Amino acid sequence: QSALTQPASVSGSPGQSITISCTGTSSDVGGYNYVSWYQQHPGKAPKLLIYDVRYRPSGVSNRFSGSKSGNTASLTISGLQAEDEADYYCNSYTSSDTYVFGTGTKVTVL
């Protein structure tokens, strides 16, 4: 299985909104509503931000939102803050009963 495709980097100024895409196929992203997003700061374990395409776990800021259209899922960060500077990964269930991660996106706050 191939990794889901994410842009290598995305940047924005404080207060702006940015969107990270995650492109797969009909056998993963497009076929199931089991897309999740993770935030990872340097030296730390990933943290769950979004699950099942659009749902936020308790405690995650509502500045993070998820959506999906066809084979592409998206994570939007609104009101960008310095603390949002991190790596972001999408993850999807696949038709092979396995999971696949995205290539990862580095978010820079200018």
Add this chain to the structure above:
Amino acid sequence: QLQLQESGPGLVKPSETLSLTCSVSGGSIGTTNNFWDWIRQPPGEGLEWIGSISYGGTTYYCPSLKSRVTISADTSRNQFSLKLSSVTAADTAIYYCARRTIAVRDSWGQGTLVTVSS
């Protein structure tokens, strides 16, 4: 609160078998709908799902690693384990264990670095 902790050798020789254990506290690995994942991250690179074991003991593996991976569970110790055989330098990575409830991977261990080198 659920906690996971990886343990095992930090250095493994090429061609040998990497063995790691994830100890779970604050919850039972036999809880219905819980799945227990292994995920790795080579230094400076992205995340890779290695495989998982279900609350009932069913295993699932990444196709590219399937021939070398074995995941097992010990419910009496509330632990699950990873074995990766015939390792090479490409298997050098931080290895994480995680709990997944259906598709919600909400609890992670801190990760443990395993280096493959002679």
